[in-house]
Amino acid sequence: xxxxxxxxxxxxxxxxxxxxxxxxxxxxxxxxNNQYTGEKxxxxxxxxxxxxxxxxxxxxxxxxxxxxxxYHKGDRKAYCTVHQTRPEICKDYGCWRxxxxxxxxxxxxxxxxxxxxxxxxxxxxxxxxxxxxxLVEPDDLVWxxxxxxxxxxxxxxxxx
Ligand code: SF4
Ligand code: SF4
Numbered sequence: 001x002x003x004x005x006x007x008x009x010x011x012x013x014x015x016x017x018x019x020x021x022x023x024x025x026x027x028x029x030x031x032x033n034n035q036y037t038g039e040k041x042x043x044x045x046x047x048x049x050x051x052x053x054x055x056x057x058x059x060x061x062x063x064x065x066x067x068x069x070x071y072h073k074g075d076r077k078a079y080c081t082v083h084q085t086r087p088e089i090c091k092d093y094g095c096w097r098x099x100x101x102x103x104x105x106x107x108x109x110x111x112x113x114x115x116x117x118x119x120x121x122x123x124x125x126x127x128x129x130x131x132x133x134x135l136v137e138p139d140d141l142v143w144x145x146x147x148x149x150x151x152x153x154x155x156x157x158x159x160x
Contacts, residue, residue, distance in 0.1 A: 006107055009078025011095050015066035019087065028053075030067075032087060039089075043068065043082035053081040098144070099159040100124060100151055108156060114140055127154050 023031040028045040045053045052070045068082045096110035109119030137143040148158045
């Protein structure tokens with residue numbers, strides 16, 4: 001299964017440290033500077049996201065959020081308000097290598113890079129500590145198979 005973003009917005013919560021607005025060019029166009037690479041990108045607020053962009057309340061909870069990240073009050077999902085013209089580094093980003101989904105079809109955890117585990121799910125975190133952390137398996141492909149079996153046996157689904 002291909003990577004499918006669930007619009008939680010977490011990946012952009014601290015991107016304000018990377019993407020800063022260098023210039024407001026008017027007419028909803030901004031010049032964005034990547035603080036680390038120096039890359040400059042001209043972005044435009046998507047035509048259907050002007051109202052969303054004008055709501056700056058996200059910064060009370062997430063002061064380091066990317067200047068273009070917003071949460072929609074209706075569906076509570078995160079939106080990149082410059083999605084159509086977002087910087088290159090944002091385009092290919094996928095935040096997991098393996099996605100762990102619980103029996104209700106909700107994201108329970110994710111594995112980033114080769115083996116880095118992230119989860120807010122206490123049951124899954126416990127399972128991970130008890131059954132997966134102690135696994136000694138140097139081969140990454142075999143490790144994937146072994147952990148997938150453990151997770152499936154515990155009622156989770158693993159997606160790539
Ligand atoms: S890429 Fe991942 S962290 Fe970012 S919004 Fe989508 S699901 Fe959330
Ligand atoms: S430009 Fe969009 S995708 Fe990129 S960090 Fe900002 S909100 Fe996220």
